[in-house]
Amino acid sequence: MAKIEVEHLYFYYGSKLVIEDISLEIETYKITALIGPSGCGKSTFLRCLNRMNDTIPGTRHRGRILLDGQDIYDPHLDVVTLRQRVGMVFQRPNPFPQSVYNNVAFGPRVQGLKHGQNLDEVVERSLREVDLWDEVKDNLNQDALSLSLGQQQRLCIARTISIRPDVILMDEPASALDPISTLHLEDLMRELVQDYTIVIVTHNMQQAARVSDDTAFFLTDDGQVGKLVEFGPTGRVFSAPEDTRTENYITGRFG
Amino acid sequence: MCGARMNDQEQQPRREARVEPVSTARGLGQGRDHHWGEFLVENAIRVLGFSAIGFVVLIFLFLLQEGLPTFFRVELPILFGQRWYPTFDLYGTMPLILGSVLVTIVAIAIALPLGVATAVFVREVAPNWAREILKPMIETLAGIPSVVLGFFGMTIVAPLVRDVLGAPTGLTAFTGALLLAYMSLPTIISVAEDALDAVPKSYRDAGLAMGATRWQTIWRVVVPAARSGIITAIMLGMGRAIGETMAVMMVTGNAARMPVTADSLFRPVRTMTATIAAEMGEVARGSTHYHVLFGVGIILFVLTFMINLAAASVIFQKRRRGGLR
Numbered sequence: 138m139a140k141i142e143v144e145h146l147y148f149y150y151g152s153k154l155v156i157e158d159i160s161l162e163i164e165t166y167k168i169t170a171l172i173g174p175s176g177c178g179k180s181t182f183l184r185c186l187n188r189m190n191d192t193i194p195g196t197r198h199r200g201r202i203l204l205d206g207q208d209i210y211d212p213h214l215d216v217v218t219l220r221q222r223v224g225m226v227f228q229r230p231n232p233f234p235q236s237v238y239n240n241v242a243f244g245p246r247v248q249g250l251k252h253g254q255n256l257d258e259v260v261e262r263s264l265r266e267v268d269l270w271d272e273v274k275d276n277l278n279q280d281a282l283s284l285s286l287g288q289q290q291r292l293c294i295a296r297t298i299s300i301r302p303d304v305i306l307m308d309e310p311a312s313a314l315d316p317i318s319t320l321h322l323e324d325l326m327r328e329l330v331q332d333y334t335i336v337i338v339t340h341n342m343q344q345a346a347r348v349s350d351d352t353a354f355f356l357t358d359d360g361q362v363g364k365l366v367e368f369g370p371t372g373r374v375f376s377a378p379e380d381t382r383t384e385n386y387i388t389g390r391f392g
Numbered sequence: 393m394c395g396a397r398m399n400d401q402e403q404q405p406r407r408e409a410r411v412e413p414v415s416t417a418r419g420l421g422q423g424r425d426h427h428w429g430e431f432l433v434e435n436a437i438r439v440l441g442f443s444a445i446g447f448v449v450l451i452f453l454f455l456l457q458e459g460l461p462t463f464f465r466v467e468l469p470i471l472f473g474q475r476w477y478p479t480f481d482l483y484g485t486m487p488l489i490l491g492s493v494l495v496t497i498v499a500i501a502i503a504l505p506l507g508v509a510t511a512v513f514v515r516e517v518a519p520n521w522a523r524e525i526l527k528p529m530i531e532t533l534a535g536i537p538s539v540v541l542g543f544f545g546m547t548i549v550a551p552l553v554r555d556v557l558g559a560p561t562g563l564t565a566f567t568g569a570l571l572l573a574y575m576s577l578p579t580i581i582s583v584a585e586d587a588l589d590a591v592p593k594s595y596r597d598a599g600l601a602m603g604a605t606r607w608q609t610i611w612r613v614v615v616p617a618a619r620s621g622i623i624t625a626i627m628l629g630m631g632r633a634i635g636e637t638m639a640v641m642m643v644t645g646n647a648a649r650m651p652v653t654a655d656s657l658f659r660p661v662r663t664m665t666a667t668i669a670a671e672m673g674e675v676a677r678g679s680t681h682y683h684v685l686f687g688v689g690i691i692l693f694v695l696t697f698m699i700n701l702a703a704a705s706v707i708f709q710k711r712r713r714g715g716l717r
């Protein structure tokens with residue numbers, strides 16, 4: 138079943154078209170990887186899915202994005218509610234410069250959950266889910282910025298899942314991490330996908346091959362406009378790409 | 393990490409400067425002229441720089457020389473007593489210290505919420521064109537001479553305070569605090585605004601992406617992230633308020649009474665600055681009264697210094713944390 142259906146999506150920064158006619162379906166409880174060379178619009182596409190692009194003035198889109206069949210750009214749909222259902226993890230770990238506890242409690246508090254037992258439970262559960270609990274449980278009041286980058290990124294994921302989103306978007310979540318933290322993060326993603334739908338942008342072909350169920354390959358054409366070249370189950374895309382450009386990219390012949 | 397990067401930047405130009413005379417095909421004589429010019433300018437700047445420091449040190453020494461005798465000439469219990477009657481040799485500075493503290497604290501209590509709210513408005517809410525107009529306007533406010541503000545306070549604010557609050561006189565601690573709040577606002581707004589501006593976009597993005605509204609993101613993410621800068625803003629505003637003389641002297645009534653009763657805020661007070669300014673012209677040089685006024689100056693200096701120190705330590709902490717990242 139498709140969690141998100143994207144239909145003929147075009148996106149403009151001002152008058153500049155950056156992605157053109159993208160249609161794909163993101164399956165529930167699967168990891169969908171977006172790959173492609175730099176500047177082909179992967180981040181832009183990802184940021185459409187939770188409407189983070191709305192925060193950039195002068196942007197425009199055409200086409201439809203359906204979340205559980207509901208148009209996310211529907212004027213009746215509250216963007217705040219949308220972002221609570223579609224969470225996002227950024228390229229550089231960006232915990233708030235506050236305590237570990239407050240970072241994870243941020244989302245629940247914003248939704249009106251007050252101090253106390255419930256909040257403690259949510260914080261513990263979220264930190265356990267990202268395997269960070271044992272490392273920080275003795276000092277939940279420490280500054281989040283004092284954690285290692287890998288821990289910070291897991292904290293950011295804990296913060297995201299504290300409000301139980303349906304979908305987690307990740308834009309190159311491992312690019313600032315060392316190899317061990319990266320493998321740790323990939324394991325974590327495999328665990329999380331039991332409960333969440335995950336979309337990940339990555340430059341790392343092995344990573345896409347290792348963790349994802351589906352792969353979408355983006356490429357810019359001559360006019361610097363990003364297009365979807367190939368989309369399908371990861372095994373198939375990597376072993377028997379239909380498009381020669383996909384094959385060239387995956388085997389490292391360009392990009 | 394941060395320090396290392398700065399060192400690199402510093403060394404870069406120096407290295408180039410050393411290489412230059414060799415690599416360019418300039419005559420030796422010209423090169424020497426060049427060096428002479430450099431030598432002169434460098435030393436002129438050095439002399440100017442050191443003389444500025446020298447003057448500060450001299451002023452400070454003068455303050456100590458004239459003020460320190462106070463603490464030997466007047467017994468400490470009297471000096472920190474509650475009665476300031478110089479004509480009867482009673483030099484109790486407590487009313488003056490508390491007067492300054494009261495006026496300053498109330499001023500900051502008024503200016504802080506207003507200043508931070510304005511800074512948030514200017515930085516986070518106002519459209520670009522409004523920001524372009526507001527910022528220079530706020531900075532201009534800082535340039536209004538305090539005597540003009542004092543005049544405005546006497547003729548408009550004081551009668552208002554008297555009529556609205558029913559105080560016997562409009563010349564009260566509260567009137568002074570209002571004016572001081574107004575005077576410290578530009579500082580607080582500018583510094584707090586810079587602090588908000590320095591909050592990385594990634595924090596805002598994280599807040600918004602968590603489904604926080606714009607306001608929730610501002611109050612729960614951006615403002616806390618800027619808190620050390622905002623504390624600095626408050627400290628600087630306080631420093632400005634506690635040292636202000638003219639406007640305060642004009643509107644606080646200058647009665648040296650202990651501001652310890654509940655209604656003190658709406659009664660006249662006298663601050664340390666106003667006392668020095670008002671009485672310095674009338675004392676005989678070298679008299680006890682004269683030295684005590686300098687002693688009050690030292691006390692004021694110590695207070696201001698502690699406030700600045702607190703501000704600096706906040707800044708220092710922030711730097712250190714930034715450096716570790």
Ligand SMILES: Nc1ncnc2c1ncn2[C@@H]1O[C@H](COP(=O)(O)OP(=O)(O)OP(=O)(O)O)[C@@H](O)[C@H]1O
Nearest residue numbers: 150155173174175176177178179180181182193361
């Ligand atoms: N805020 C913006 N304003 C204008 N143009 C932008 C903006 N953000 C991105 N672009 C442009 O849109 C195009 C796609 O950018 P995007 O960041 O989506 O690419 P990407 O595939 O994520 O690249 P990378 O792999 O380097 O992250 C690029 O040409 C970029 O210059």
Ligand SMILES: [Mg+2]
Nearest residue numbers: 179180181308
């Ligand atoms: Mg990107």
